[in-house]
Each structure stands twice: as structure tokens, then as C-alpha cells.
Amino acid sequence: MSGKKPREDVSIEFKEYHTPSSGIFFKASKQLYKQDSPYQKIEVIENEHFGRVLILDGLVQTTEKDEFFYHEMLVHPVFLSHPEPRSVLIIGGGDGGVLKEVLRYPVENVCLVEIDPQVIKVSQEYFPWLSPCLKDERTELIIADGTEFIGQTNKTFDIVCVDSSEPVGPSVSLHEEDFYQNMKRCFREDGIIAAQAGSPFYHLDSIRKKNGFLKSLFKIVNFYSSPVPTYPGGNWAFVFLSDKVHPLDIKGNPPEGLKYFNPDIHRAAFSLPNFFKDGLD
Amino acid sequence: MSGKKPREDVSIEFKEYHTPSSGIFFKASKQLYKQDSPYQKIEVIENEHFGRVLILDGLVQTTEKDEFFYHEMLVHPVFLSHPEPRSVLIIGGGDGGVLKEVLRYPVENVCLVEIDPQVIKVSQEYFPWLSPCLKDERTELIIADGTEFIGQTNKTFDIVCVDSSEPVGPSVSLHEEDFYQNMKRCFREDGIIAAQAGSPFYHLDSIRKKNGFLKSLFKIVNFYSSPVPTYPGGNWAFVFLSDKVHPLDIKGNPPEGLKYFNPDIHRAAFSLPNFFKDGLD
Numbered sequence: 204m205s206g207k208k209p210r211e212d213v214s215i216e217f218k219e220y221h222t223p224s225s226g227i228f229f230k231a232s233k234q235l236y237k238q239d240s241p242y243q244k245i246e247v248i249e250n251e252h253f254g255r256v257l258i259l260d261g262l263v264q265t266t267e268k269d270e271f272f273y274h275e276m277l278v279h280p281v282f283l284s285h286p287e288p289r290s291v292l293i294i295g296g297g298d299g300g301v302l303k304e305v306l307r308y309p310v311e312n313v314c315l316v317e318i319d320p321q322v323i324k325v326s327q328e329y330f331p332w333l334s335p336c337l338k339d340e341r342t343e344l345i346i347a348d349g350t351e352f353i354g355q356t357n358k359t360f361d362i363v364c365v366d367s368s369e370p371v372g373p374s375v376s377l378h379e380e381d382f383y384q385n386m387k388r389c390f391r392e393d394g395i396i397a398a399q400a401g402s403p404f405y406h407l408d409s410i411r412k413k414n415g416f417l418k419s420l421f422k423i424v425n426f427y428s429s430p431v432p433t434y435p436g437g438n439w440a441f442v443f444l445s446d447k448v449h450p451l452d453i454k455g456n457p458p459e460g461l462k463y464f465n466p467d468i469h470r471a472a473f474s475l476p477n478f479f480k481d482g483l484d
Numbered sequence: 485m486s487g488k489k490p491r492e493d494v495s496i497e498f499k500e501y502h503t504p505s506s507g508i509f510f511k512a513s514k515q516l517y518k519q520d521s522p523y524q525k526i527e528v529i530e531n532e533h534f535g536r537v538l539i540l541d542g543l544v545q546t547t548e549k550d551e552f553f554y555h556e557m558l559v560h561p562v563f564l565s566h567p568e569p570r571s572v573l574i575i576g577g578g579d580g581g582v583l584k585e586v587l588r589y590p591v592e593n594v595c596l597v598e599i600d601p602q603v604i605k606v607s608q609e610y611f612p613w614l615s616p617c618l619k620d621e622r623t624e625l626i627i628a629d630g631t632e633f634i635g636q637t638n639k640t641f642d643i644v645c646v647d648s649s650e651p652v653g654p655s656v657s658l659h660e661e662d663f664y665q666n667m668k669r670c671f672r673e674d675g676i677i678a679a680q681a682g683s684p685f686y687h688l689d690s691i692r693k694k695n696g697f698l699k700s701l702f703k704i705v706n707f708y709s710s711p712v713p714t715y716p717g718g719n720w721a722f723v724f725l726s727d728k729v730h731p732l733d734i735k736g737n738p739p740e741g742l743k744y745f746n747p748d749i750h751r752a753a754f755s756l757p758n759f760f761k762d763g764l765d
Contacts, residue, residue: 218509222533230505252503269685404550404713430711430719432685437718438711463757471752476744 217248217256219263221405221435227263229256235329240321242373247329253433255329257298259322260372267330269432270300271462273399276429277441278304279457279464280472281362281397284443286454288361292389294349294377296366297322299333305364306339307458314360316345316352318373350376353385361391365398370409378409380416383444387420396421396444403428403475404436407482413442414483422446426483427472429463440479441472498529498537500544502686502716508544510537516610521602523654528610534714536610538579540603541653546579548611550713552743554680555581557710558722560738560745561753562643562678563589565724567735569642573670575630575658577647578603580614586645587620588739595641597626597633599654631657634666642672646679651690659690661697664725668701677702677725684709684756685717688763694723695764703727707764708753710744721760 215231231248235255238245246258254267265273278301282288289311293301297317305313317323323344326333336342345352349367363386367377376382386396400410410426417424421444431439443450450473457464475483496512512529516536519526527539535548546554559582563569570592574582578598586594598604604625607614617623626633630648644667648658657663667677681691691707698705702725712720724731731754738745756764 224511224513224532225534226509228499228507228509232505251505253506404711428711430685430709430717432717432719434718436711436713437715438713462759465755465758467755468757471755474746474748474752476749477746478743 215248217246217258219258219261219435226435227433229253236325238321240319242319242321243368245319245321245325247325256433257326257330259368262369263433264368265298265300265330266433272429272431273434273439274300274304275461275464276427276431276439276472277301277364277366277397277399279461280427280441280443280450280469281364281395282308283453283455283457283466283469284445284448284450285361285395286393290358290360290362290391292316292358292360292363294353294363294365294367295374296364298326298330299336300330301364301366302336302342303332306336306341307460310341312341312343314343314345314358316347316349318346318348320346348373348376350382350385353382353389356389359389359391359394361394363390363394363396365396367399369401378413380420383417383420393447394445395448396442398442398444400426400440400442402434402436403438403440403479403482406440407479410440411482411484417442417444420444423449425450425473426475426479428475428479429472443473496529498527498539500539500542500716507716508714510534517606519602521600523600523602524649526600526602526606528606537714538607538611540649543650544714545649546581546611547714551581553710553712554715554720555585556742556745557708557712557720557753558582558645558647558678558680559585560742561708561722561724561731561750562645562676564734564736564738564747564750565726565729565731566642566676567674571639571641571643573597573639573641573644575634575644575646576649576655577645579607579611580617581611582645582647583617583623584613587617587622588741591622593622593624595624595626595639597628597630599627599629601627629654629657631663631666634663634670637670640670640672640675642675644671644675644677646677648680650682659694661701664698664701674728675726676729677723679723679725681707681721681723683715683717684719684721684760684763687721688760691721692763692765698723698725701725704730706731706754707756707760709756709760710753724754
């Protein structure tokens, strides 16, 4: 769509450092996109095994091959727990993976609030699932800062999915107390929020800090986790927030065709290992 | 112990390819050991985050920082399920991580059968947990090929832990049907085997093949999984084998002081995601 010719550099290697002395690498058969937006550095590479890989500010956001782990686990646990979700808000998630999972349900409307229109444009070009989702009549795309949107909107939602990138660049405010405080404004009585929460293995200090302020804002705060092969440590934390709904009080059934999620996985994901439980307080 | 002086190469980078175009890397602040044994290439590097890293034939076996995920998950699920484990066999596991976990229980004897004495020697030098475990009077160290030991021994065991490396080099036979067929000889009526089984994300074809012959040999064949940050995909499969004991019929309590495992994690680990369940048949 942009008409840009892919660069045919077969010897490019992309590295993401998970610690100052270790990380993950991908050989790129093509560097499909590399440009700075006003918000962040956006790259798309083609890897033989993972397919297209979206990288923001040097951090892998999603790959064609393993996107389902993260996107299914941010979306389906909250949907399984909610009695009748109609109205959904996605903060971030410009690559459309979360939107794709939400639209599997008979919801009435989905607001996708993404700060960076260039992420939308790039993802439409390189990730096949986004364009059909944006064409779905239930989807409303809003280009805005998620924190500002939350502070100003009059809408209320049954489910909010916070698909932020890590707390660098434009996502910093999406990890702070004010954001979650404001979220309560547009959150229905039996509403549920799911947010990505980092790596239990690498980011336990920031998870502990987040747990501290979340417990003062929400009656029900439950962390859960899932494998995500291309994220640091290969395992990722999410947090389930509600004032009324308990995650293990299952209300519905998952849609057909999922690659990762099922009701047994739902229950299992909320079982935390000792170091994670001990690290929350 | 060997008196070898560590090499002070601070710029060494170790890479493990998980696919031909992607993998994990570690900067080594020191290359502590690098020698070929008659069986395999043995390396130990020092990494700032992970501490000492044992690498066999180019594949990370264990690190000081994250060893607990794998070692706890190979040992504690079978112990939680067995009514009274007294006699334990460990095949492979020369680094001692599995032995360390087994010795937390009041077992009567543990046979560690490792083919490569050089792995034992190197691990005694570089991994702090091994030497005390070898000094424990319940431990019997046998330097032998695991397959031959299984075919010849007159001993029987309550629990067998198969801590093989991947099916390259000396571990090839530990992944084959004959090995498991012979195992039944030295396996008590309510015995349980736990074996590492590879990455659900990367090695599903070999897991499927293994499941095929295991189901013809054992009445109860249950795969389970756990995060292991430094293994391919960050998530690892194990298999629980028995003719009598069901893994979710919990018989005991885990010991104090574990970093990963607890009874909730035990139940959760046996819940498989859709792609893994579908990939078994």
C-alpha cells in the first residue's frame, strides 16, 4: 500500500536485549519497513520462521507465527468471565491482534484507541488480520492518546483491554496509577480490565509496584500468565481487574478456532508460581 | 578444583539457534570451560544476569539464575503424585539440578546414572549445588550409558526422572521406544517416570511421535509444561508416565523452599493449550 520497495538485505540481524548481557535474535530475510514516527521507531522485518515481526523502539511487539499466545491471552480470559460483554475498549493495540480476538464475539462495538497512526498504517500493510478488522462495522478506530481518551470520554465499557507496549516511549503513562484511576470513570459496574503486565521473570519489581496501586483502586486484582515465545523469558504476565467479577467464576464459552486458549488454560493461567506470588507484595 | 585458570575474555558472545534464523544470545564475561569430552562439547560461560551457564553441544542445559524452573518441574510433579517414594533413578542430569530437588525428600536412595564423567567434574567445579548432593549418603553415582543401565540393572525404582539433553549426541537413545520399553523392567507397580520432552512450540512433531509409542507402553501418559526462560521458546514440555498413578490424584505435599512449584502449579501444568493437545495425535 505504501508502495515502498522492500529492502532485500538478507544478512540483517535484529537483536533485542532482555538484560544488558542477553536476549533474543532474529535473522531478517527482508527489512520491510524502518521509519521513525513522531512517537517511536517502527520496524518490520521478515524472518524465515516467525514471518513478519513488528518491532517498536527496538522491542518485538508481535510476529505472525506466535501472535496468538499474547493476543488470545489478553482477550479471552476477560470474555470468559463477563456475563454479557457488549461494548469493548482497546487501548493501544494498533497492530490489530487484540481487535481480531475481540471481534470473534458478538459484541456491539469496539473502540480501538491508538496513539500512533503510523503503527496502524504499517500493520495494515504487513499484518493480514488488521484490514478486515478495521472494515468490521462494529470497529471504531480513534487516533488518540489512551490516557487523554480515558480522561475525557463519556462512553462506558464492559471490557477494557490495555495492549500497551513496555513502559518506554508513548506507553509510559499506560503503566501509571492515574491511568487506572481514570479508567474507573468509563468502566461499567460489572466491567473488567485486562492489561499486559510484563515478564514475571524480568520485571517483578515493576509488577509489584503496579500491584500496590491496583489493589487500592480495584476490589479484584488477579495476575495471570502465559507463554509468549518471542517476549523476554518466553512467559508473560497479565492482570485482571474488576470490582465485581471474579475471574474463576466462568460465565461463557470461548469461540471456536482458538490456537491457545481453552477453559482449562483459563483456570491454569491464574495459578502463580511461588516466586511470582511472593514477589507481588 | 581442576586448578584451571578462567579465561578473561569479556567480549565472547554465545548464540543458540532455536530455528535456522532465530535464537537466544548471552554475552560471556568469562569463558570458564571449553573442552570436548569423548561424548560431547562442554562449555561453561559466566553471564552477568544468568550466572554460570552450562552448554552441551551448543545447547544451554542450565543456568544458575533460572535452573529452578526446569529442575523443580521435572521432580516435584511425580513426587506429589506418588504415595511413598523411596527409591529414585535419575538418568542423565550430571549437572546435579534434578538430584538436588530429589534429595529434598526423605527418600532412601537415589541412583544418578550419567554417561559423561566430565559433565560431573565440570559441574562440581562450577555449580555450587552438586558437590553437597554427591556427598549425601543416599546418592549413588553411576557412570554408565542410561540405556545400557536400564537394560541390565536388577534394581527397581518408585520414581525415574529422565533428564536427557536434546536428541543429539549421547542422548539420542534416551528419546527412543526401546529405552522406555526397557524402563518397565525396573519400574515398580506404582512407579512413575517423568521425562523432559522438548518445546511444545518448536518440537511438536517429535512430541507427537513420542506420544505415539508411549501410549502403547504405559496406561497413563500425560504431558505437562512449564516456563524455562533460557530454553527454546521459554516454555518446556515434560511427560508423566505410569501404569497406576494419575498425576492429578495428589498424594503428598511439596517440600518447603521451592521457588516455582506448588500444588496449584501442579494442577495447572497439566492443562494443555489447544495447539499442544491437537498436536499430540
